Amino acid sequence: MFEFTTFRYLQIQIFTLTMLFCSSGTLANETCLEMHVIQSVPQGFLDEKRNIVGIDFEVLQQLETYSGVCMAKRLMPIARIWKSIEQGQHDGGLVFRSANRDPLVVYAAFIRHAEIIALPRKGLKIDSYEQLHKFSIAKTRGTPLNKRFDIENKVNVVEVTNYGQLLNMLRLGHIDVVAGSAEPIFYNLAKLKKNKKDIEVGEKFVLGSREKWLQFSRLSANLEHIPKLQKAVDLMKEKGDYNRIMMKYYGRGADSNELLKLL
CATH class of the missing domain: 3.40.190.10 (Periplasmic binding protein-like II)
Known part of the structure; x- marks a missing residue:
């Protein structure tokens, strides 16, 4: 009886180890x-x-x-x-x-x-790229906009973490213009208005597309x-x-x- 029980125990242990080995091998082969x-x-x-x-x-x-x-x-x-x-x-x-x-x-x-734009606060109008030189501009950190904008040092640019911060800075009057992808800019603008946060903007100026x-x-x-x-x-x-x-x-x-x- 003892020999049978011991043998059965060893069988179960070997089976369990085999299943674990096979399972580990399967997981290792699946790339995530x-x-x-x-x-x-x-x-x-x-x-x-x-x-x-x-x-x-x-x-x-x-x-x-x-x-x-x-x-x-x-x-x-x-x-x-x-x-x-x-x-x-x-x-x-x-x-x-x-x-x-x-x-x-x-x-x-x-x-x-995706359309890339510059959006000024209310009262400002951008008719040409050169006008950007006289404004304070915010964009998201590490995000290129267009070749001319990215290489010029004449543009006064502040970088922040996300688009929500951009629009808040514009709303509070800390900057003149936000620049970036049109869709998240207008998405966050609509979100501010939905939350009863007063913000007025001018007309967008298209910088290009990406x-x-x-x-x-x-x-x-x-x-x-x-x-x-x-x-x-x-x-x-x-x-x-x-x-x-x-x-x-x-x-x-x-x-x-x-x-x-x-x-």
């Missing part, structure tokens, strides 16, 4: 990409339950579903994203294309064009997944998922002119 979500409303932020939500987060969720490629998504400020990309500390994410960062990344898939891409660090060990993700981006657009996500956060047509009409 480390992907950033830009920490800025409405691209990526925490809801009231402390869950990550936002446009970029939902887009990555959709790409994960269509490609079957596991993604661990985390909020990161834009300035930290580029340092991490350069050092290969995470795989990639959604971010605007920038020529001076071409050596750091692999452009996996084009997402969309391309948003799914980008990977050149040091990523998971570049072989790019073809799957390219197909997933195409499928997401074909099925209308990207427009649906944009509409969810921006409302009628994700367009700055339409957003301005809502104010």
Whole structure:
């Protein structure tokens, strides 16, 4: 009896160890990409339950579903994203294309064009680029706007963490102009008005447009997944998922002119 019990015990132990080994091997073989979500409303932020939500987060969720490629998504400020990309500390994410960062990344898939604007406080009018030289301007840290703006030292620029801060600074009269992507600027402007925060603005001045891409660090060990993700981006657009996500956060047509009409 003792010999049978001991033998049975050993069988159970061997079976358990075998299952653990097989399970560990399966987990080790499943690659989960480390992907950033830009920490800025409405691209990526925490809801009231402390869950990550936002446009970029939902887009990555959709790409994960269509490609079957596991993604661990985390909020990161834009300035930290580029340092991490350069050092290969995470795989990639959604971010605007920038020529001076071409050596750091692999452009996996084009997402969309975005209008870049300068928006003055009420009473100021911008008719030409040269007029920007006489204004105090705020933009988000680490975000290129256009080639001329980025290389000139004649423009008086203050950098902050997110678009919410930009609009608050404009509302309080600390700066003359905010500059950046039109959609988050008008999104945060509408949010302030909804919360009964008085803010008046002038007419937008278009600086140009930029391309948003799914980008990977050149040091990523998971570049072989790019073809799957390219197909997933195409499928997401074909099925209308990207427009649906944009509409969810921006409302009628994700367009700055339409957003301005809502104010």
